[in-house]
Amino acid sequence: MKTLISKEKDIVGIWGIQDGSGNPQPGWTEYFPTHDHSFCIIDSNGNVKNSIELERLTRVKHDHRLSKYIESFNKYLPEDFIVVSVNHLAGTSFISENALWRIENNPFEISDLITPTKVYVNRKEREGYICSHELAHIGSMLPFVGEFKENSLLIHIDGLASDSCFSVFQFKNGEIKYLHHGWEPLLVTQLFGFNDLTCGMLGLDENHRLATPGRLMGYSSYGKYSKKIREWLNKNNWYKEYWKNPNTIFPDIKKEFGKDIKGFDLKEHFFMDIARVCQQEFEDIVIPLIEKYQKETGSEYLYFSGGCALNINLNTKLFDSKKFKEVYVPPCCSDTGLALGAASIIQMLRGGKMEVHSPFICNIGVEKKKIPKLSKNTIEEIVDRLSKKEVMGVCIGYSESGPRALGHRSILAIPTSKDMYDKVNTEIKKREWYRPLAPIITEDLAEEVFPNSTETDLSKYMLSNFNISKKWIDKIPAVVHIDKTARAQVIGEKNKELEPIYAILKRMWDKYEIPCLINTSFNGPGEPIVHTDEDAIRSATKLGLDFVLIDNKIVDIKANGKKQGII
Structure with missing residues (x-):
């Protein structure tokens, strides 16, 4: 079905269908569960202006209560815009807590791709569409390709x-x-x-x-x-x-x-x-x-x-x-990427182009954060402390889209001994003994340590396993899984969003001949990945990290975070 879509308006994507169970914990099965609600705005040029996965703000893992919070996002809305909502077996209609957002039900076939529907935001009718859950998943790739x-x-x-x-x-x-x-x-x-x-x-x-x-x-x-x-x-x-x-x-x-x-x-x-x-x-x-x-x-x-x-x-x-x-898989291939995917589909169907983005696009609530340029002294202090088996957190720029920590909201440590696996996985993260830790490595060393890891787009987002060279298996045991593979993330020198992490990795190799670092998500058990600086300090303190890189500052967690001017 062909639909005439306005070409100049920004697109607001939402994934917020309630599952009807009344259960406060996402994951309930009896009522067609929904989870991982999200919100985004894409402009007419295909740039992601604003994006957020609800759990990052509310600190409730897999949060499915967008109807409660969406009205707080009204301040990000442009003067005129399109709304596209993702449907689900649980339903199609959506209404916010105070009824300022209302999306009406309009059943359609998945083969239609999208269908127009009535949408009201702040009691004003807006151009609106419904995108199937299925196609929204497909669309979540477009911001990254x-x-x-x-x-x-x-x-x-x-x-x-x-x-x-x-x-x-x-x-x-x-x-x-x-x-x-x-x-x-x-x-x-x-x-x-x-x-x-x-x-x-x-x-x-x-x-x-x-x-x-x-x-x-x-x-x-x-x-x-x-x-x-x-x-x-x-x-x-x-x-x-x-x-x-x-x-x-x-x-x-x-x-x-x-x-x-x-x-x-x-x-x-x-x-x-x-x-x-x-x-x-x-x-x-x-x-x-x-x-x-x-x-x-x-x-x-x-x-x-x-x-x-x-x-x-x-x-x-x-x-x-x-x-x-x-084979391409987006970093937000789970339901975390549905709002982004639906908005991207609308942009594509109206003949617009999508800009290629890094995964670091979750910016609501952290709009002022930037990618820091680390001084040589800062890099030197970081690699020296890591070499002494300290464990650091990272909170720089905008946070990652999707469930994987890819360098902006990560916990980093050296992988050179089995006790570092135990320290990070068991003592700090309190994860189960059978779960592997993943490495992050620069592109110029990746093939030597993880053969074929530079041959696929999957290694950008930690979405594939790679064999480990025999030479390195005993040298980086903390990231070697039981089957002698590793879920490596490979980063290049030209990736400006990861310039601080690249600099740390490069210096770690030049000074200590350690080719990669443990990279795991910066969060505690049952918690979403940290989002704000305050989240990072609070979580680091609770987890017992040694220090955190907050933009271009090293914050020693053993000292009082308030003295560092962060909280």
């Missing part, structure tokens, strides 16, 4: 969208063409969050299902694939509703495998093998689906988004298969 390459396959896969968990589009002859949407991989996508067995096995309850994907993926690397376990799980519908009858699984295990197991123990190899089977089943279903549409369309490039695109093992296999010339 500018445009899709000709003859590209555009695929979204997640747990739940507006009317599917899997959708396929093609970009050809300068247009997006709808191909398919459906529920084919639902069972395996739900293994990573909406399956009672995997959640329960990992020690999570129904209000923390959104923590499952990363944990299950990391844990699966410790297991071995077992056809017998796979057949047993499949026969029992993967114990999807295990919590309804939790007394059955352990007798079933004893009957089927002769193992007298009384409870979930993650050091028990049987559960490691279950996790490995889940990961393998996910790959065995998803990869053939993607390859089916690649073969049918002859597409040369893959743009892949949705929550399932955070599965590093899957991305690695898609890249290694060489079925596509390149």
Whole structure:
């Protein structure tokens, strides 16, 4: 369906559908859960003027209460603008807490791409559209690539969208063409969050299902694939509703495998093998689906988004298969990128261009922060302190879009001993023992340490695994996963947004011959990534970091942060 869209207005994108459960914790399953609400403004030239993931401001992980907070964003609105809202199986209409924002329901087909709807902001009618959840995921790539390459396959896969968990589009002859949407991989996508067995096995309850994907993926690397376990799980519908009858699984295990197991123990190899089977089943279903549409369309490039695109093992296999010339995944491929994606789709459909952005675009609430130029003395102090096994936080410029810390809101440390893994992962972050830490490295050293890491766009955003050169495995043990891979982030000298981190890495190599640093997200357990300077000081103090780089200042956390003029 062709829609005439105004060409000169700024575009306001929102993802804010309420799930209707009334549950204060995102992750509730009974009422088609929504999570990770967001807001953005893109101007007529394709620049992201303002962007925020709600959790960064409210400090509630995966916050799904945009209706409560959106009116506070009115001060960012231009005089005239378009509004595009992302829909969901939970609904399409939206109303803010004081009814100053109202978006009316207007059902449509995913194949329509977008549909006009009535929108009222501050009681004035505005030009408005609804974008499907599916297409908004696809659109979340545009701010980071500018445009899709000709003859590209555009695929979204997640747990739940507006009317599917899997959708396929093609970009050809300068247009997006709808191909398919459906529920084919639902069972395996739900293994990573909406399956009672995997959640329960990992020690999570129904209000923390959104923590499952990363944990299950990391844990699966410790297991071995077992056809017998796979057949047993499949026969029992993967114990999807295990919590309804939790007394059955352990007798079933004893009957089927002769193992007298009384409870979930993650050091028990049987559960490691279950996790490995889940990961393998996910790959065995998803990869053939993607390859089916690649073969049918002859597409040369893959743009892949949705929550399932955070599965590093899957991305690695898609890249290694060489079925596509390149595989692209945006840094905000989860629901965090939906507002951005919908606004970008509107910009594209009206014939506008998108500027290529770094991932550092979350600027609401930190508008005054800049990228610092570090002095030689500052760099020298940082690398010397890191070499002594101190752990630092970073809070520079705008924060990252998406769930990965990519250098602006990071915790950094040297990876040269196993005890640094224990210090950062267990003592500071209080994460589970089976979860890997990722390295950050400069482009000129990346191939020596992580072969092939400069050959893919995925390494920009920490979205693929790479083998580690034998020479380096024993020298950087803190970032070596059990399968001898690392989820490396590669940064180049020309990346101005990461100039301070590049300078630190370069000096660390020149002075101490340490090629990379541990890079993990700057947040505590159950918390969003820090956003403001105040968040950084508060979190660093709570976590026990040694110091924090706040723009161009080193703040010693052992001293009083107030004396540094930060708080």
